[in-house]
Amino acid sequence: KxxxxxxxxxxxxxxxxxxxxxxxxxxxxxxxxxxxxxxxxxxxxxxxxxxxxSPCCDLCGQNVETGAFRMGGEYYHLCPDCETK
Ligand SMILES: [Zn+2]
Incomplete structure (x- = not known):
């Protein structure tokens, strides 16, 4: 606030x-x-x-470099592992 x-x-x-x-x-x-x-x-x-x-994966929470993705009208920052899944 x-x-x-x-x-x-x-x-x-x-x-x-x-x-x-x-x-x-x-x-x-x-x-x-x-x-x-x-x-x-x-x-x-x-x-x-x-x-x-710090940056982290939206799905698994790993504190690693993420990439931006759009799926189903929502935006996500995903690690390479979750991106592959
Ligand atoms: Zn992940």
Missing amino acids: GFQKSSKKIASFGQKNLDIRVSLKAQSNAEKCKDTLNEALAATTTFLRTNSY
Whole structure:
């Protein structure tokens, strides 16, 4: 909640299982939207890294490098083992 309140660009910030979910405040045009996205991404990754979060597989939880996948309309970050399965 402190992080969410510290950013003027982030509307909501939370964790559900292994996912971090970030919603941005609406912007009036494409240029402001781009700036908001860049600022929010930089702030979010800095916050996560300084609070010891690290990438992990959405299915097995292994702390390894993951790849992004879309299945059934949902997005996942999967390790090579789960990607193969
Ligand atoms: Zn996995």
